[in-house]
Amino acid sequence: MNSRFGSNALSILSLAVLWEVTGRAMDSTLIPPLSQIAAAWWKLLSSGKLLANLSMSLTTLVIGFLLAVFVGVVLGLLMGRFRAVEHFLDLYVNALMSAPTTAFVPVLILWFGLGVESRIAVVFLFSVLVIIINTMTGVKQVDTVLVEMARSFGAKEREIFFKIILPAALPAIMAGLRLGIGRAVKGMVTAEMLLTLTGIGAMIMQYGSAFATDSLFAVILTVLLVALVTMKAVQWLDRRLTGWKAEIAIE
Amino acid sequence: MSVQTVQPVQFVQQVQNPLESSNVLNGLNGLNVLNESKHLVEIQGVSKSFHKTVKESTTEIKALSDVSLSIRENEFVSIIGPSGCGKTTLLKMIDGLIPYDSGRIVINGKPVTAPGPDRAVVFQSFALLPWRTVLANVEFSLELRQLSKEERAKTARDYLKRVGLADFENHYPHELSGGMQQRAGLARALAVNPTILLMDEPFGAVDAQTRQLLQEELLELWQRERKTVIFITHSMDEAVYLSDRVVVMTPRPGKVAEILDVPLPRPRVSEQVRRHAKFVDLTNYIWESLKRAMENHH
Numbered sequence: 001m002n003s004r005f006g007s008n009a010l011s012i013l014s015l016a017v018l019w020e021v022t023g024r025a026m027d028s029t030l031i032p033p034l035s036q037i038a039a040a041w042w043k044l045l046s047s048g049k050l051l052a053n054l055s056m057s058l059t060t061l062v063i064g065f066l067l068a069v070f071v072g073v074v075l076g077l078l079m080g081r082f083r084a085v086e087h088f089l090d091l092y093v094n095a096l097m098s099a100p101t102t103a104f105v106p107v108l109i110l111w112f113g114l115g116v117e118s119r120i121a122v123v124f125l126f127s128v129l130v131i132i133i134n135t136m137t138g139v140k141q142v143d144t145v146l147v148e149m150a151r152s153f154g155a156k157e158r159e160i161f162f163k164i165i166l167p168a169a170l171p172a173i174m175a176g177l178r179l180g181i182g183r184a185v186k187g188m189v190t191a192e193m194l195l196t197l198t199g200i201g202a203m204i205m206q207y208g209s210a211f212a213t214d215s216l217f218a219v220i221l222t223v224l225l226v227a228l229v230t231m232k233a234v235q236w237l238d239r240r241l242t243g244w245k246a247e248i249a250i251e
Numbered sequence: 252m253s254v255q256t257v258q259p260v261q262f263v264q265q266v267q268n269p270l271e272s273s274n275v276l277n278g279l280n281g282l283n284v285l286n287e288s289k290h291l292v293e294i295q296g297v298s299k300s301f302h303k304t305v306k307e308s309t310t311e312i313k314a315l316s317d318v319s320l321s322i323r324e325n326e327f328v329s330i331i332g333p334s335g336c337g338k339t340t341l342l343k344m345i346d347g348l349i350p351y352d353s354g355r356i357v358i359n360g361k362p363v364t365a366p367g368p369d370r371a372v373v374f375q376s377f378a379l380l381p382w383r384t385v386l387a388n389v390e391f392s393l394e395l396r397q398l399s400k401e402e403r404a405k406t407a408r409d410y411l412k413r414v415g416l417a418d419f420e421n422h423y424p425h426e427l428s429g430g431m432q433q434r435a436g437l438a439r440a441l442a443v444n445p446t447i448l449l450m451d452e453p454f455g456a457v458d459a460q461t462r463q464l465l466q467e468e469l470l471e472l473w474q475r476e477r478k479t480v481i482f483i484t485h486s487m488d489e490a491v492y493l494s495d496r497v498v499v500m501t502p503r504p505g506k507v508a509e510i511l512d513v514p515l516p517r518p519r520v521s522e523q524v525r526r527h528a529k530f531v532d533l534t535n536y537i538w539e540s541l542k543r544a545m546e547n548h549h
Contacts, residue, residue, distance in 0.1 A: 149378035152346050152366045153392045153443065163391070167382050244382045244423055 032214040041218035050203075050222065057188055057199035058226070060116060064123025065184040072128045072180065073173060076135025081165065086136065097129045101187070105194050119191040119198070126187025127180035134179065138172025139165055171245045174238040181234045185227045200226075291479050292322040292345065292447065297354035298504075299340055313504035314340045317354070320498060320507060322481065324446075327473060329482045329490035331537065332500030332508075333545060338483045341505070342449050345481060346370050358447070368396065371440035375452040377432045379424040379439075386411065386420035389439045396443060410438040413472065430461035434468075441472070447479045455485065466492060467521050474518060487537045491530055492519065499537060501544040508544040511537065 016034050023033030032040075044050040079086040079093075104125060112118035142165055150164050192201020200223055207216035299315040314337040322328050330338050343349045345356055347365045356363040358370070371392065379388050389407035398406070411417050414434040424432050433453055440448060454462045466489060473480055484490050490497045491513055499508040513533060515524055524530050 143378075145374060145376050145378045146380060148348060149372070149374060150391075150395075152348055152370075152372045154366050154368065154395050159395060163394070164380070167380070170382075242382070244425075 029211060029213050032217065036214045037217045037221070040212075040214035041221070044203075044215060044218055050219070053199045053203055054222065054226075057192060057201070060119045060123055060191070060199065061184055061188045061226075061230070064120040064187065065127055065181060067120070068124045068126075068128035068131055068180060068184065069177060071124075072131025072176065073135050076132040076173070076176070077139055077161075077166070077169070079132065080136040080139025080169070081161070093129060093132055096125075097133060101126050102190060102194070105191070109195060114196045118195055119188070122191035122195065123184050123187040126190070127184040130179045130183060131173075131176040134176025135169065135173045138169030138176075141172065142168040171238075171242045174234070174242055178231065178234050178238065181230050182227060185223070185230060189223060289323055290321040291324040291326075291359060292320075292481070293355070293357040294318055294320040294322075294341075294345070295355045295357070297341070297344065297351045297356060299337065299344065299349075299351050315351075316504035316506050318500075318505065318507055319354075320510070322479060324479055325477050327480045327482065327493055327495045328498060329484055329494040329496075330498045330500060331484055331487065331490045331541070332505060333502045333541065334485075335503050336500045337503060337505030338500060339451055342372070342451050342481065342483055345447075346372055346449050368443060369446045370449055371443050371445035371447075373433070373436050373440045373448065373450040373453045375455050377424070377429075377436045377456070379432055379435055381424055384421050384423055385416060385427070385435045388424065388435055389442050392439045392443045406442055407438070410442045411435075413441070414438045414468070428461070429457040430465055433457060433465060437469070437472075441476065441478075445478065447481065450480060450482045452483050452485065454489070462489070463521060469493065470519060487534045487541075488525065488530075490537065491515075491533050492521065492524055497533075497537060499540045499544060501547070509540055511540075 019031075020034045023031050023036070041050075075089065079089055101122075105122060108118045108121045108125070112121050146164050146168060147160055150160050155163065188199075189201045189204070192199045193205055194201075196202075197205055200219060203219045204216065204223075207213070207219060297315060297318045298313070301312045301314055303310050303312055318337075318341060320328075330341065332338050340349065344351045345358075345363065347363045347367060347370070350364075358367075379385075380391065383391065386404070386407055389411060390403045393403040393406055408417070408420065411420055414437050416431060416434050416438065419427060419431065419435075424435065427435070433456075436453070454465050457465065470493060480493075482490070482493060494513050497511045497513060499511065500506065501508045511533065515527060515529055515533075
């Protein structure tokens with residue numbers, strides 16, 4: 001853990017130094033030195049503009065992602081457990097999984113308008129499929145001996161589901177959530193840039209077209225930070241829920 | 252007639268003066284063969300086929316053919332046979348996990364249709380839940396039986412103590428050796444206080460020394476708890492050491508080749524029993540019987 005933290009810090013530090021040196025040497029608006037970006041970031045932060053937009057974006061992200069988790073886990077469990085449901089739905093899930101999700105944005109605008117609803121829908125669509133597929137795979141990979149064991153002790157379908165299938169599939173479900181949160185962040189920014197110029201995405205478009213590269217990079221770095229923090233949050237939840245799995249992996 | 256108790260000819264010739272206790276045992280056997288109502292488990296002409304579909308064509312695999320076997324209360328019966336002879340299938344049918352095609356399996360006068368509280372299985376691969384501690388794993392079998400939380404924990408601890416795992420209740424299965432994991436599996440099965448313990452090659456996945464230790468512990472437990480045990484195994488000396496009777500099965504489709512009495516006195520002390528002339532003879536006889544069954548098959 002400590003050595004990892006050290007390596008991370010060293011990596012960030014060397015990149016920062018490289019960036020600063022390159023920026024100063026180039027002396028161009030295309031790659032502003034990091035110190036200039038930091039100054040722009042501080043200005044955006046102290047004016048309250050960044051936080052206002054960020055909170056708008058995060059609201060979209062959280063609602064869209066939670067919906068995706070709920071729908072994705074429920075559908076994934078059903079598809080994994082019941083072959084009929086799987087055969088009914090896997091065609092669409094696989095098709096949507098490989099199709100570029102951005103292509104659906106115009107349809108979502110038509111359905112949900114230009115408000116927050118369609119942004120939530122984009123976040124949802126970006127993250128739900130990978131959660132469905134991971135959950136389904138997790139359920140299918142449950143050791144049949146464990147199910148047999150439960151049945152031999154008189155477990156009914158309900159008990160098998162909650163006491164065996166769900167906990168056994170949890171590591172795979174959590175892996176789906178980890179992938180899903182990354183996609184949700186992508187969906188959030190995509191929606192804000194393509195749909196309704198709001199939140200973080202609007203700031204990116206605005207500063208990009210104005211060649212305000214220092215502010216642009218400040219916002220992009222903020223997006224990276226959001227992605228990292230949300231990912232860490234899901235990882236933390238994963239460790240809390242499936243600690244037993246991590247211990248097995250270490251051995 | 253559902254019982255065919257065949258005395259190994261070789262064996263009888265070699266042992267002229269059987270021990271007193273074995274006389275008693277044989278006497279009881281004779282009595283119970285006549286009095287079928289004393290049998291706890293009656294397997295009558297049971298057959299089972301599996302259907303395997305590869306592309307369009309379905310092939311039928313006959314796993315068991317006309318198996319008959321009767322088991323008395325408190326009896327320790329081993330079933331031995333080559334791989335794929337349907338031993339495990341038979342055990343699962345006795346438990347009610349899978350249905351049989353024809354014939355009848357009757358326990359305590361009632362035909363088996365589903366798993367019941369009178370039976371508990373010990374699995375070869377332990378089948379412990381990796382996300383639960385040892386204590387919670389033993390409690391699993393009790394959770395399905397409407398016991399209060401305190402009662403569950405108390406019973407589970409009691410049985411963990413009996414299998415020598417009292418100090419490991421908070422460990423996770425992966426932190427334990429194979430032998431200890433199977434002790435937990437045994438505690439889980441015993442905790443529901445079944446009449447019949449169904450053991451599917453329970454010591455097949457542990458090393459040789461642990462295996463011998465577990466066999467001794469199982470006998471001690473069996474002596475104390477007085478369960479009826481149906482024990483599937485590959486190992487001839489394991490079958491002889493543990494059992495009152497050994498059922499030898501033929502290769503697929505599995506049939507009962509013969510049923511042998513094990514007239515070794517109890518309690519059986521491992522070191523002594525294994526050097527006993529009868530033990531050696533009987534083990535050899537089973538080997539011959541298995542070989543014969545396999546040769547006849549080809």
